[in-house]
Amino acid sequence: MERKEFLKTLSLGSMALPLLIRCNGDDDGVTPTSTTDDVTSEDTAADCIETASETAGPFPSKDPASLQRLDIRGDRTGILMDIEITVLDQSNSCIPLEGAIVDIWHCDKDGYYSEYGGTGMQSADFTSQHFLRGRQIADANGKVAFTSIFPGWYTGRSTHIHVHVYDADGNSLLVTQIAFPEGSSSAVNQVNAASDAGYTKGMSGYTTNSTDNVFSDGVSTELANISGDVSSGFYLTHSIVV
DSSP states (O other), X not given: OOHHHHHHHHGGGTTSSHHHHHHHTOOTTOOOOSOOSOOOGGGGXXXXXXXXXXXXXXXXXXXXXXXBOSBOOXXXXXXXXXXXXXXEEGGGTTEEOTTOEEEEEOOOTTSOOXXXXXXXXXXSOOTTOOTTEEEEEOOTTSEEEEEEEOOOOBTTBOSEEEEEEEOTTSOEEEEEEEEOOOSTTSHHHHHHTOGGGTOOSTTXXXXXXXXXXXXTTOOTTTBOEXXXXXXXXXXXXXXXXX
């Protein structure tokens, strides 16, 4: 999907969020959720297998309800990445789960998370910042969308995005993570070779999915689809069955 089409479809969902906006009492910076396109066969997860549960830590969002927004970049720079997640209801033949609350968070291009800092792998201190964290509400097609940057990586972990899905009443349904395809021509390899875009680590010392301490048991229900390129940005789609 072209980026201009992606952003155009996002703008059509302006009626999707009025309840939560009123509950928050402040709509500053809030942008409606994703597309109004019909759900396709790719979204319905024919095998309807529940997405694997994973740890939320060590850097979960401290107050995700305050971060309802489309653009989660903050002041972080990097290669553009548009994210679209579809939430499907396993208990109801994997139909889209309208109204699901979806939180995501991930590290910046240097491997750092906002809201934390000081020691160990989080040596930079970003305790007062909230970049690369956001919340959206699933539309009638079970979809949410975010504008972000391509995540970097840090020792012991492959490239990933954290996701926490709640029902419309705020009850936790699933904590999971999104894995990225790998290989010499993969987006991961392309991005980490883009030193002119600030991705300076390269792939030396990179932890693959198969040796990752979260994904080593398999990523069959957590692997995203990614299209695009370094110059124009990437587009990530993923279905989560709860």
